[in-house]
Amino acid sequence: MSPMILNTIEVMLNGLMTGVMYSLVALGFVLIFKASGIFNYAQGVMALFAALTLVGFQSGQIPFSHLINVVFGTDYHNWGPGMNAFLAILLTMAVMVLLAWLVERLVLRHLVNQEPIILFMATIGLAFFMEGLGDMMWGANIKVLDIGLPSGGSFWWEDVTRVWATEGSDYYGMYIDVLDLWAAGIAIVLVVALTLFSQYTKTGRALRAVADDHQAALTVGISLRTIWIVVWSIAGFVALVAGIMWGSKSGIQFSLSLIALKALPVLILGGFTSIPGAIVGGLIIGVGEKLFEFTIGPLIGGATENWFAYVLALVFLMFRPQGLYGDKIIERV
Protein backbone atom coordinates (compact mmCIF):
# COMPACT_ATOMS: atom_id res chain seq x y z
CA MET A 1 0.00 0.00 0.00
CA SER A 2 1.13 3.50 -0.62
CA PRO A 3 1.97 5.64 2.42
CA MET A 4 -0.85 7.97 1.40
CA ILE A 5 -3.50 5.29 1.96
CA LEU A 6 -1.82 4.17 5.16
CA ASN A 7 -1.81 7.74 6.45
CA THR A 8 -5.51 8.02 5.72
CA ILE A 9 -6.18 4.79 7.60
CA GLU A 10 -4.13 6.12 10.50
CA VAL A 11 -6.15 9.32 10.55
CA MET A 12 -9.38 7.34 10.57
CA LEU A 13 -8.19 5.10 13.39
CA ASN A 14 -7.25 8.07 15.50
CA GLY A 15 -10.59 9.63 14.62
CA LEU A 16 -12.32 6.52 15.93
CA MET A 17 -10.38 6.81 19.16
CA THR A 18 -11.30 10.47 19.58
CA GLY A 19 -14.87 9.47 18.81
CA VAL A 20 -14.84 7.01 21.68
CA MET A 21 -13.96 9.87 24.02
CA TYR A 22 -16.87 11.93 22.70
CA SER A 23 -19.16 8.93 23.06
CA LEU A 24 -18.21 8.51 26.70
CA VAL A 25 -19.42 12.01 27.49
CA ALA A 26 -22.49 11.71 25.24
CA LEU A 27 -23.50 8.52 27.05
CA GLY A 28 -24.03 10.43 30.29
CA PHE A 29 -26.27 12.94 28.52
CA VAL A 30 -28.37 10.18 26.97
CA LEU A 31 -28.92 8.36 30.26
CA ILE A 32 -30.37 11.39 32.00
CA PHE A 33 -32.30 12.60 28.96
CA LYS A 34 -33.95 9.22 28.49
CA ALA A 35 -35.03 8.83 32.08
CA SER A 36 -36.18 12.34 32.85
CA GLY A 37 -36.31 14.35 29.63
CA ILE A 38 -33.70 16.71 31.04
CA PHE A 39 -30.80 17.84 28.91
CA ASN A 40 -28.13 17.88 31.59
CA TYR A 41 -25.83 20.74 30.65
CA ALA A 42 -23.72 19.89 33.70
CA GLN A 43 -22.63 16.47 32.37
CA GLY A 44 -19.26 17.81 31.19
CA VAL A 45 -18.64 19.57 34.48
CA MET A 46 -19.56 16.37 36.29
CA ALA A 47 -16.75 14.64 34.40
CA LEU A 48 -14.38 17.44 35.37
CA PHE A 49 -15.53 17.37 38.99
CA ALA A 50 -15.15 13.58 39.17
CA ALA A 51 -11.63 13.76 37.77
CA LEU A 52 -10.65 16.57 40.17
CA THR A 53 -12.01 14.63 43.12
CA LEU A 54 -10.22 11.48 42.03
CA VAL A 55 -6.85 13.24 41.83
CA GLY A 56 -7.58 14.98 45.12
CA PHE A 57 -8.15 11.66 46.89
CA GLN A 58 -5.25 10.01 45.13
CA SER A 59 -2.76 12.70 46.10
CA GLY A 60 -4.12 13.14 49.60
CA GLN A 61 -5.23 16.72 49.13
CA ILE A 62 -7.40 18.30 51.82
CA PRO A 63 -10.64 19.55 50.28
CA PHE A 64 -11.22 23.32 50.63
CA SER A 65 -7.67 23.64 51.96
CA HIS A 66 -7.18 27.05 50.36
CA LEU A 67 -10.36 28.38 51.93
CA ILE A 68 -9.46 26.90 55.32
CA ASN A 69 -6.00 28.44 55.17
CA VAL A 70 -7.34 31.87 54.29
CA VAL A 71 -9.99 31.85 57.00
CA PHE A 72 -7.93 30.36 59.83
CA GLY A 73 -4.48 31.49 58.80
CA THR A 74 -3.25 27.91 58.72
CA ASP A 75 -1.11 26.17 56.14
CA TYR A 76 -2.66 22.78 55.45
CA HIS A 77 -2.49 21.16 52.04
CA ASN A 78 -2.26 17.42 52.38
CA TRP A 79 -3.49 14.98 54.99
CA GLY A 80 -1.07 12.32 53.98
CA PRO A 81 0.68 10.58 51.13
CA GLY A 82 -2.58 9.77 49.37
CA MET A 83 -4.04 6.41 48.48
CA ASN A 84 -3.97 3.91 45.65
CA ALA A 85 -6.00 4.50 42.51
CA PHE A 86 -8.58 1.79 43.13
CA LEU A 87 -9.56 3.07 46.56
CA ALA A 88 -9.63 6.64 45.24
CA ILE A 89 -11.99 5.60 42.42
CA LEU A 90 -14.34 3.92 44.89
CA LEU A 91 -14.38 7.01 47.11
CA THR A 92 -14.94 9.29 44.13
CA MET A 93 -17.86 7.12 43.09
CA ALA A 94 -19.30 7.53 46.57
CA VAL A 95 -18.98 11.29 46.16
CA MET A 96 -20.81 11.11 42.80
CA VAL A 97 -23.67 9.15 44.40
CA LEU A 98 -23.86 11.72 47.16
CA LEU A 99 -23.94 14.41 44.50
CA ALA A 100 -26.81 12.62 42.72
CA TRP A 101 -28.72 12.49 45.98
CA LEU A 102 -28.13 16.19 46.61
CA VAL A 103 -29.20 17.12 43.09
CA GLU A 104 -32.48 15.24 43.56
CA ARG A 105 -33.02 16.60 47.05
CA LEU A 106 -32.13 20.24 46.39
CA VAL A 107 -32.96 20.77 42.72
CA LEU A 108 -35.12 18.20 40.94
CA ARG A 109 -37.59 17.63 43.74
CA HIS A 110 -38.60 21.28 43.69
CA LEU A 111 -38.97 21.40 39.92
CA VAL A 112 -41.33 18.47 39.38
CA ASN A 113 -43.80 19.10 36.57
CA GLN A 114 -41.92 22.15 35.34
CA GLU A 115 -41.24 22.79 31.68
CA PRO A 116 -38.13 21.07 30.25
CA ILE A 117 -36.58 24.49 29.59
CA ILE A 118 -36.76 25.30 33.31
CA LEU A 119 -34.99 22.07 34.18
CA PHE A 120 -32.42 22.78 31.47
CA MET A 121 -31.75 26.20 33.01
CA ALA A 122 -31.39 24.55 36.40
CA THR A 123 -28.68 22.27 35.01
CA ILE A 124 -26.84 25.28 33.59
CA GLY A 125 -26.87 26.71 37.10
CA LEU A 126 -25.70 23.38 38.41
CA ALA A 127 -22.82 23.38 35.93
CA PHE A 128 -21.56 26.76 37.12
CA PHE A 129 -22.04 25.79 40.74
CA MET A 130 -20.09 22.58 40.35
CA GLU A 131 -17.30 24.28 38.44
CA GLY A 132 -16.95 26.72 41.32
CA LEU A 133 -17.21 23.98 43.89
CA GLY A 134 -14.54 21.92 42.16
CA ASP A 135 -12.30 24.98 42.04
CA MET A 136 -12.80 25.73 45.75
CA MET A 137 -12.39 22.14 46.87
CA TRP A 138 -9.36 21.12 44.88
CA GLY A 139 -7.82 24.28 43.40
CA ALA A 140 -7.71 25.54 39.81
CA ASN A 141 -4.23 24.39 38.82
CA ILE A 142 -3.84 21.88 36.01
CA LYS A 143 -3.38 18.41 37.45
CA VAL A 144 -1.91 15.21 36.16
CA LEU A 145 -4.16 12.20 36.41
CA ASP A 146 -2.41 8.85 36.44
CA ILE A 147 -4.24 5.78 37.63
CA GLY A 148 -1.71 3.44 36.09
CA LEU A 149 -3.20 3.06 32.63
CA PRO A 150 -0.49 2.56 30.02
CA SER A 151 -0.05 5.36 27.52
CA GLY A 152 2.17 6.39 24.63
CA GLY A 153 2.41 5.02 21.11
CA SER A 154 2.06 1.33 20.50
CA PHE A 155 5.35 -0.05 19.13
CA TRP A 156 3.69 -3.30 18.24
CA TRP A 157 1.21 -1.56 15.94
CA GLU A 158 4.04 0.49 14.44
CA ASP A 159 5.94 -2.68 13.58
CA VAL A 160 2.89 -4.41 12.21
CA THR A 161 1.96 -1.54 9.93
CA ARG A 162 5.45 -0.60 8.79
CA VAL A 163 5.66 -3.64 6.53
CA TRP A 164 2.33 -2.82 4.87
CA ALA A 165 3.91 0.03 3.01
CA THR A 166 5.20 -0.46 -0.52
CA GLU A 167 8.82 -1.54 -0.79
CA GLY A 168 11.25 1.34 -0.73
CA SER A 169 9.07 4.00 0.81
CA ASP A 170 10.39 5.30 4.11
CA TYR A 171 7.10 4.64 5.92
CA TYR A 172 7.63 4.53 9.67
CA GLY A 173 4.41 2.77 10.77
CA MET A 174 1.18 3.95 12.27
CA TYR A 175 0.84 5.74 15.54
CA ILE A 176 -1.90 4.79 17.92
CA ASP A 177 -2.01 5.69 21.60
CA VAL A 178 -2.36 2.70 23.92
CA LEU A 179 -4.41 4.86 26.24
CA ASP A 180 -6.93 5.34 23.44
CA LEU A 181 -7.19 1.59 23.01
CA TRP A 182 -7.89 1.27 26.71
CA ALA A 183 -10.55 3.94 26.44
CA ALA A 184 -12.19 2.03 23.59
CA GLY A 185 -12.12 -1.20 25.59
CA ILE A 186 -13.56 0.48 28.66
CA ALA A 187 -16.28 2.15 26.61
CA ILE A 188 -17.33 -1.23 25.19
CA VAL A 189 -17.45 -2.80 28.66
CA LEU A 190 -19.42 0.18 29.93
CA VAL A 191 -22.04 -0.02 27.19
CA VAL A 192 -22.44 -3.79 27.56
CA ALA A 193 -22.79 -3.42 31.33
CA LEU A 194 -25.35 -0.64 30.99
CA THR A 195 -27.35 -2.65 28.47
CA LEU A 196 -27.35 -5.75 30.67
CA PHE A 197 -28.32 -3.66 33.66
CA SER A 198 -31.26 -2.02 31.93
CA GLN A 199 -32.50 -5.22 30.31
CA TYR A 200 -32.10 -7.78 33.06
CA THR A 201 -32.49 -6.15 36.45
CA LYS A 202 -35.49 -4.94 38.34
CA THR A 203 -33.99 -1.47 38.69
CA GLY A 204 -33.17 -1.46 34.99
CA ARG A 205 -36.77 -2.31 34.19
CA ALA A 206 -37.92 0.50 36.47
CA LEU A 207 -35.51 2.84 34.68
CA ARG A 208 -36.98 1.97 31.30
CA ALA A 209 -40.48 2.35 32.67
CA VAL A 210 -39.76 5.83 34.00
CA ALA A 211 -38.12 6.78 30.71
CA ASP A 212 -41.29 5.75 28.91
CA ASP A 213 -44.07 7.25 31.03
CA HIS A 214 -43.81 8.89 34.45
CA GLN A 215 -47.46 8.56 35.36
CA ALA A 216 -47.65 4.90 34.44
CA ALA A 217 -44.43 4.22 36.34
CA LEU A 218 -45.91 5.75 39.49
CA THR A 219 -49.03 3.63 39.28
CA VAL A 220 -47.12 0.37 39.08
CA GLY A 221 -45.31 1.36 42.27
CA ILE A 222 -42.04 2.88 41.05
CA SER A 223 -40.66 5.76 43.09
CA LEU A 224 -39.57 8.52 40.71
CA ARG A 225 -37.23 10.02 43.30
CA THR A 226 -35.34 6.79 43.82
CA ILE A 227 -35.04 6.30 40.08
CA TRP A 228 -33.76 9.83 39.59
CA ILE A 229 -31.08 9.29 42.19
CA VAL A 230 -30.13 6.03 40.48
CA VAL A 231 -30.02 7.69 37.06
CA TRP A 232 -27.90 10.61 38.24
CA SER A 233 -25.60 8.20 40.03
CA ILE A 234 -25.12 6.19 36.86
CA ALA A 235 -24.55 9.41 34.93
CA GLY A 236 -22.04 10.33 37.65
CA PHE A 237 -20.32 7.00 37.14
CA VAL A 238 -20.15 7.53 33.38
CA ALA A 239 -18.83 11.04 34.06
CA LEU A 240 -16.15 9.55 36.28
CA VAL A 241 -15.09 7.14 33.53
CA ALA A 242 -15.08 9.95 30.97
CA GLY A 243 -13.17 12.17 33.40
CA ILE A 244 -10.55 9.48 33.97
CA MET A 245 -10.03 8.92 30.25
CA TRP A 246 -9.97 12.62 29.30
CA GLY A 247 -7.86 13.46 32.33
CA SER A 248 -5.31 10.72 31.64
CA LYS A 249 -5.06 11.89 28.04
CA SER A 250 -4.73 15.63 28.41
CA GLY A 251 -4.49 16.43 32.10
CA ILE A 252 -7.27 17.83 34.23
CA GLN A 253 -8.03 21.39 33.33
CA PHE A 254 -11.20 23.40 33.50
CA SER A 255 -11.51 23.56 29.72
CA LEU A 256 -12.55 19.92 29.98
CA SER A 257 -16.12 21.07 30.56
CA LEU A 258 -16.04 22.88 27.19
CA ILE A 259 -14.69 19.90 25.29
CA ALA A 260 -17.65 18.03 26.70
CA LEU A 261 -19.96 20.26 24.66
CA LYS A 262 -18.75 18.33 21.61
CA ALA A 263 -21.22 15.78 22.92
CA LEU A 264 -24.00 18.02 21.64
CA PRO A 265 -23.39 17.42 17.92
CA VAL A 266 -22.79 13.78 18.79
CA LEU A 267 -26.26 13.59 20.30
CA ILE A 268 -27.86 15.40 17.38
CA LEU A 269 -26.34 12.82 15.09
CA GLY A 270 -27.08 9.78 17.20
CA GLY A 271 -30.38 10.81 18.73
CA PHE A 272 -30.91 12.02 22.28
CA THR A 273 -32.60 8.85 23.47
CA SER A 274 -30.35 6.12 22.12
CA ILE A 275 -27.30 4.58 23.79
CA PRO A 276 -26.09 2.97 20.54
CA GLY A 277 -26.75 6.35 18.94
CA ALA A 278 -24.35 8.05 21.34
CA ILE A 279 -21.65 5.55 20.42
CA VAL A 280 -22.17 5.62 16.66
CA GLY A 281 -22.62 9.40 16.68
CA GLY A 282 -19.38 9.85 18.59
CA LEU A 283 -17.47 7.63 16.17
CA ILE A 284 -18.88 9.41 13.10
CA ILE A 285 -17.97 12.81 14.50
CA GLY A 286 -14.52 11.62 15.56
CA VAL A 287 -13.66 10.06 12.19
CA GLY A 288 -15.42 12.82 10.26
CA GLU A 289 -13.56 15.70 11.83
CA LYS A 290 -10.15 14.04 11.59
CA LEU A 291 -10.65 13.05 7.95
CA PHE A 292 -11.98 16.50 7.08
CA GLU A 293 -9.01 18.15 8.73
CA PHE A 294 -6.64 15.77 6.94
CA THR A 295 -8.13 16.11 3.46
CA ILE A 296 -9.87 19.49 3.20
CA GLY A 297 -8.18 21.23 6.11
CA PRO A 298 -4.94 22.19 4.36
CA LEU A 299 -6.92 23.77 1.50
CA ILE A 300 -8.86 26.16 3.73
CA GLY A 301 -6.32 27.03 6.35
CA GLY A 302 -6.83 24.22 8.87
CA ALA A 303 -8.29 24.29 12.37
CA THR A 304 -11.48 22.74 11.05
CA GLU A 305 -11.85 20.41 14.02
CA ASN A 306 -13.31 23.25 16.06
CA TRP A 307 -16.37 23.67 13.90
CA PHE A 308 -16.74 20.60 11.71
CA ALA A 309 -18.85 18.65 14.22
CA TYR A 310 -21.31 21.50 14.64
CA VAL A 311 -21.76 22.04 10.90
CA LEU A 312 -22.31 18.33 10.41
CA ALA A 313 -24.93 18.44 13.17
CA LEU A 314 -26.66 21.38 11.47
CA VAL A 315 -26.87 19.46 8.21
CA PHE A 316 -28.26 16.50 10.11
CA LEU A 317 -30.90 18.62 11.77
CA MET A 318 -32.25 19.55 8.37
CA PHE A 319 -32.69 16.00 7.15
CA ARG A 320 -33.12 13.84 10.20
CA PRO A 321 -33.92 15.93 13.27
CA GLN A 322 -34.50 12.91 15.50
CA GLY A 323 -30.97 11.63 14.83
CA LEU A 324 -29.89 8.26 13.50
CA TYR A 325 -31.39 6.18 16.28
CA GLY A 326 -33.69 8.60 18.05
CA ASP A 327 -37.42 8.16 18.44
CA LYS A 328 -39.24 9.57 15.49
CA ILE A 329 -40.97 12.76 16.47
CA ILE A 330 -44.64 12.53 15.59
CA GLU A 331 -46.89 15.21 16.96
CA ARG A 332 -50.59 14.72 16.50
CA VAL A 333 -52.34 17.95 15.74
Next chain:
Amino acid sequence: MNSTRKFGDPILAVNNISLSFGGVKALTDISFDILQGEIRAIIGPNGAGKSSMLNVINGFYQPQEGEVWFDGKLRGPLRPYEIARQGIARTFQNIALFKGMSTLDNLMTGRITKMHANMFWQALWKGKAENEELEHRERVEHIIDFLEIQAIRKTPVGRLPYGLQKRVELGRALAAESKLLLLDEPMAGMNLEEKQDMCRFILEVNDQFGTTIALIEHDMSVVMDIADRVVVLDYGKKIGDGYPDEVRNDKDVIDAYLGVAHD
Protein backbone atom coordinates in the same frame (compact mmCIF):
# COMPACT_ATOMS: atom_id res chain seq x y z
CA MET B 1 -76.65 -7.15 38.44
CA ASN B 2 -78.80 -8.46 41.26
CA SER B 3 -78.49 -7.11 44.75
CA THR B 4 -78.32 -10.50 46.39
CA ARG B 5 -74.55 -10.89 45.95
CA LYS B 6 -72.77 -11.03 49.29
CA PHE B 7 -69.70 -8.88 49.96
CA GLY B 8 -67.15 -8.59 52.75
CA ASP B 9 -66.11 -5.62 54.84
CA PRO B 10 -65.19 -2.33 53.22
CA ILE B 11 -61.76 -2.53 51.55
CA LEU B 12 -61.77 1.22 51.12
CA ALA B 13 -63.75 3.98 52.75
CA VAL B 14 -63.50 7.70 52.09
CA ASN B 15 -64.91 10.02 54.73
CA ASN B 16 -65.81 13.66 54.17
CA ILE B 17 -63.26 14.22 51.42
CA SER B 18 -62.89 17.80 50.19
CA LEU B 19 -60.45 18.79 47.49
CA SER B 20 -59.88 22.19 45.93
CA PHE B 21 -57.43 23.72 43.52
CA GLY B 22 -57.01 27.32 44.53
CA GLY B 23 -60.53 28.68 44.59
CA VAL B 24 -62.04 25.83 42.58
CA LYS B 25 -63.74 23.18 44.66
CA ALA B 26 -63.34 19.86 42.90
CA LEU B 27 -64.84 17.70 45.63
CA THR B 28 -66.98 18.68 48.60
CA ASP B 29 -67.54 16.45 51.59
CA ILE B 30 -67.65 13.13 49.77
CA SER B 31 -68.10 9.90 51.70
CA PHE B 32 -68.65 6.37 50.45
CA ASP B 33 -67.16 2.93 50.80
CA ILE B 34 -66.19 0.04 48.57
CA LEU B 35 -66.85 -3.46 49.82
CA GLN B 36 -64.51 -6.36 49.34
CA GLY B 37 -65.39 -8.19 46.13
CA GLU B 38 -67.88 -5.75 44.66
CA ILE B 39 -67.94 -3.70 41.49
CA ARG B 40 -68.50 -0.12 42.49
CA ALA B 41 -69.24 2.51 39.88
CA ILE B 42 -68.70 6.26 40.16
CA ILE B 43 -70.81 8.13 37.67
CA GLY B 44 -71.70 11.71 36.97
CA PRO B 45 -71.76 14.29 34.19
CA ASN B 46 -68.59 15.88 32.79
CA GLY B 47 -66.63 17.81 35.39
CA ALA B 48 -68.48 16.16 38.27
CA GLY B 49 -65.21 15.24 39.99
CA LYS B 50 -65.08 11.54 39.15
CA SER B 51 -61.46 11.50 38.03
CA SER B 52 -60.47 13.76 40.92
CA MET B 53 -62.00 11.19 43.25
CA LEU B 54 -59.97 8.42 41.65
CA ASN B 55 -56.83 10.57 41.86
CA VAL B 56 -57.45 11.06 45.57
CA ILE B 57 -57.83 7.31 46.07
CA ASN B 58 -54.57 6.49 44.28
CA GLY B 59 -52.67 9.43 45.75
CA PHE B 60 -52.12 11.75 42.79
CA TYR B 61 -54.10 14.37 44.74
CA GLN B 62 -53.97 15.00 48.45
CA PRO B 63 -57.37 16.14 49.73
CA GLN B 64 -57.44 19.18 52.02
CA GLU B 65 -60.00 17.54 54.26
CA GLY B 66 -61.25 14.07 55.01
CA GLU B 67 -59.73 10.68 55.52
CA VAL B 68 -59.15 7.56 53.48
CA TRP B 69 -59.36 4.14 55.08
CA PHE B 70 -57.79 1.31 53.14
CA ASP B 71 -57.71 -2.32 54.16
CA GLY B 72 -58.86 -1.52 57.68
CA LYS B 73 -56.28 1.17 58.33
CA LEU B 74 -56.41 4.95 58.23
CA ARG B 75 -54.10 6.05 55.46
CA GLY B 76 -51.61 8.86 55.97
CA PRO B 77 -50.40 11.20 53.22
CA LEU B 78 -48.69 8.67 50.98
CA ARG B 79 -47.14 9.08 47.54
CA PRO B 80 -48.74 7.35 44.55
CA TYR B 81 -46.04 4.70 44.29
CA GLU B 82 -46.43 3.83 47.97
CA ILE B 83 -50.16 3.46 47.51
CA ALA B 84 -49.56 1.26 44.48
CA ARG B 85 -47.34 -0.95 46.64
CA GLN B 86 -50.10 -1.21 49.24
CA GLY B 87 -52.30 -2.79 46.60
CA ILE B 88 -54.18 -0.24 44.54
CA ALA B 89 -53.75 -0.50 40.78
CA ARG B 90 -55.37 1.74 38.20
CA THR B 91 -55.86 2.56 34.56
CA PHE B 92 -56.25 5.97 32.96
CA GLN B 93 -58.85 7.67 30.85
CA ASN B 94 -56.23 8.57 28.22
CA ILE B 95 -54.10 5.45 28.66
CA ALA B 96 -50.70 5.56 30.32
CA LEU B 97 -48.69 2.67 28.94
CA PHE B 98 -44.98 2.11 28.43
CA LYS B 99 -45.33 2.70 24.71
CA GLY B 100 -41.85 1.58 23.74
CA MET B 101 -42.19 -1.78 25.48
CA SER B 102 -43.96 -4.88 24.22
CA THR B 103 -47.26 -6.05 25.68
CA LEU B 104 -45.41 -8.73 27.61
CA ASP B 105 -42.91 -6.22 29.01
CA ASN B 106 -45.70 -3.86 30.03
CA LEU B 107 -47.36 -6.61 32.03
CA MET B 108 -44.07 -7.71 33.54
CA THR B 109 -43.41 -4.13 34.62
CA GLY B 110 -46.84 -4.17 36.22
CA ARG B 111 -45.44 -6.82 38.55
CA ILE B 112 -42.37 -4.81 39.45
CA THR B 113 -43.37 -4.37 43.07
CA LYS B 114 -43.70 -8.14 43.38
CA MET B 115 -40.12 -8.74 42.28
CA HIS B 116 -37.85 -9.31 45.24
CA ALA B 117 -34.62 -10.94 44.13
CA ASN B 118 -31.67 -8.87 45.16
CA MET B 119 -29.56 -6.93 42.72
CA PHE B 120 -26.51 -9.16 42.95
CA TRP B 121 -28.28 -12.29 41.77
CA GLN B 122 -30.15 -10.40 39.14
CA ALA B 123 -26.93 -9.05 37.78
CA LEU B 124 -25.56 -12.56 37.56
CA TRP B 125 -28.86 -13.73 36.12
CA LYS B 126 -28.86 -16.95 38.05
CA GLY B 127 -30.37 -18.76 40.97
CA LYS B 128 -33.20 -17.07 42.71
CA ALA B 129 -33.71 -14.34 40.17
CA GLU B 130 -34.19 -16.82 37.37
CA ASN B 131 -36.80 -18.80 39.25
CA GLU B 132 -38.59 -15.64 40.19
CA GLU B 133 -38.54 -14.42 36.61
CA LEU B 134 -40.14 -17.69 35.50
CA GLU B 135 -42.84 -17.42 38.12
CA HIS B 136 -43.68 -13.85 37.09
CA ARG B 137 -43.68 -14.90 33.47
CA GLU B 138 -46.20 -17.63 34.23
CA ARG B 139 -48.59 -15.27 35.98
CA VAL B 140 -48.31 -12.75 33.18
CA GLU B 141 -48.93 -15.37 30.48
CA HIS B 142 -52.05 -16.37 32.36
CA ILE B 143 -53.35 -12.81 32.18
CA ILE B 144 -52.44 -12.60 28.50
CA ASP B 145 -54.50 -15.73 27.82
CA PHE B 146 -57.32 -14.39 29.92
CA LEU B 147 -57.48 -11.09 28.03
CA GLU B 148 -57.06 -12.83 24.67
CA ILE B 149 -54.04 -10.77 23.64
CA GLN B 150 -51.68 -13.65 22.79
CA ALA B 151 -51.30 -12.36 19.23
CA ILE B 152 -49.80 -9.05 20.35
CA ARG B 153 -47.48 -10.32 23.11
CA LYS B 154 -44.35 -9.07 21.40
CA THR B 155 -45.75 -5.97 19.72
CA PRO B 156 -44.64 -2.57 21.06
CA VAL B 157 -47.86 -1.22 22.50
CA GLY B 158 -47.43 2.19 20.89
CA ARG B 159 -48.34 0.53 17.59
CA LEU B 160 -51.54 -1.08 18.81
CA PRO B 161 -55.00 0.27 18.09
CA TYR B 162 -56.74 2.17 20.86
CA GLY B 163 -59.06 -0.62 21.97
CA LEU B 164 -56.20 -3.08 22.39
CA GLN B 165 -54.11 -0.51 24.26
CA LYS B 166 -56.94 -0.18 26.75
CA ARG B 167 -56.93 -3.94 27.14
CA VAL B 168 -53.16 -4.06 27.68
CA GLU B 169 -53.49 -1.33 30.29
CA LEU B 170 -56.10 -3.43 32.08
CA GLY B 171 -53.69 -6.36 31.83
CA ARG B 172 -50.89 -4.37 33.42
CA ALA B 173 -53.17 -3.33 36.28
CA LEU B 174 -54.21 -6.96 36.75
CA ALA B 175 -50.59 -8.10 36.77
CA ALA B 176 -50.07 -6.18 40.01
CA GLU B 177 -52.59 -8.50 41.69
CA SER B 178 -53.91 -5.57 43.63
CA LYS B 179 -56.55 -5.59 46.33
CA LEU B 180 -58.42 -2.78 44.63
CA LEU B 181 -58.54 -2.02 40.94
CA LEU B 182 -59.47 1.48 39.76
CA LEU B 183 -60.65 1.83 36.18
CA ASP B 184 -60.99 5.33 34.75
CA GLU B 185 -63.50 5.15 31.91
CA PRO B 186 -62.44 1.72 30.68
CA MET B 187 -64.87 1.90 27.78
CA ALA B 188 -64.40 5.49 26.66
CA GLY B 189 -63.98 5.82 22.91
CA MET B 190 -64.69 2.17 22.17
CA ASN B 191 -67.08 0.74 19.65
CA LEU B 192 -69.94 -1.51 20.71
CA GLU B 193 -68.08 -4.77 20.24
CA GLU B 194 -65.04 -3.54 22.16
CA LYS B 195 -67.32 -2.31 24.94
CA GLN B 196 -68.96 -5.70 25.23
CA ASP B 197 -65.56 -7.38 25.41
CA MET B 198 -64.41 -4.97 28.09
CA CYS B 199 -67.60 -5.54 30.11
CA ARG B 200 -67.04 -9.26 29.92
CA PHE B 201 -63.43 -8.91 31.06
CA ILE B 202 -64.40 -6.69 33.99
CA LEU B 203 -67.06 -9.12 35.15
CA GLU B 204 -64.74 -12.10 34.73
CA VAL B 205 -61.89 -10.40 36.57
CA ASN B 206 -64.25 -9.74 39.44
CA ASP B 207 -65.66 -13.27 39.29
CA GLN B 208 -62.50 -15.33 38.73
CA PHE B 209 -59.87 -13.36 40.64
CA GLY B 210 -62.26 -11.92 43.21
CA THR B 211 -60.80 -8.46 42.55
CA THR B 212 -62.61 -5.50 43.99
CA ILE B 213 -63.19 -2.95 41.25
CA ALA B 214 -64.09 0.72 41.30
CA LEU B 215 -64.83 2.17 37.90
CA ILE B 216 -65.77 5.48 36.40
CA GLU B 217 -68.06 5.35 33.45
CA HIS B 218 -70.03 7.71 31.30
CA ASP B 219 -72.26 5.16 29.66
CA MET B 220 -75.19 4.76 32.05
CA SER B 221 -76.51 1.57 30.49
CA VAL B 222 -73.16 -0.17 30.87
CA VAL B 223 -72.85 0.91 34.49
CA MET B 224 -76.30 -0.26 35.41
CA ASP B 225 -75.55 -3.66 33.90
CA ILE B 226 -72.28 -4.45 35.62
CA ALA B 227 -72.07 -2.42 38.84
CA ASP B 228 -73.19 -3.75 42.20
CA ARG B 229 -73.54 -0.29 43.69
CA VAL B 230 -73.27 3.18 42.20
CA VAL B 231 -72.10 6.54 43.56
CA VAL B 232 -73.33 9.59 41.68
CA LEU B 233 -71.35 12.84 41.74
CA ASP B 234 -72.38 16.21 40.37
CA TYR B 235 -70.44 19.48 40.73
CA GLY B 236 -68.14 17.78 43.21
CA LYS B 237 -70.93 16.72 45.52
CA LYS B 238 -72.43 13.31 46.11
CA ILE B 239 -76.03 13.29 44.96
CA GLY B 240 -76.78 9.60 44.98
CA ASP B 241 -75.49 6.29 46.32
CA GLY B 242 -77.06 2.86 46.16
CA TYR B 243 -78.03 -0.08 44.00
CA PRO B 244 -78.40 0.65 40.30
CA ASP B 245 -82.18 0.45 40.42
CA GLU B 246 -82.41 2.94 43.27
CA VAL B 247 -80.03 5.34 41.59
CA ARG B 248 -81.79 5.07 38.24
CA ASN B 249 -85.04 6.28 39.75
CA ASP B 250 -83.57 8.97 41.96
CA LYS B 251 -84.92 12.41 41.13
CA ASP B 252 -81.64 14.29 41.75
CA VAL B 253 -79.74 11.90 39.53
CA ILE B 254 -82.24 12.23 36.72
CA ASP B 255 -82.06 16.01 37.05
CA ALA B 256 -78.27 16.02 36.93
CA TYR B 257 -78.16 13.87 33.83
CA LEU B 258 -81.00 15.51 31.98
CA GLY B 259 -80.03 19.03 33.05
CA VAL B 260 -83.14 20.38 34.75
CA ALA B 261 -83.19 24.12 35.40
CA HIS B 262 -82.60 24.91 39.04
CA ASP B 263 -84.63 27.68 40.53
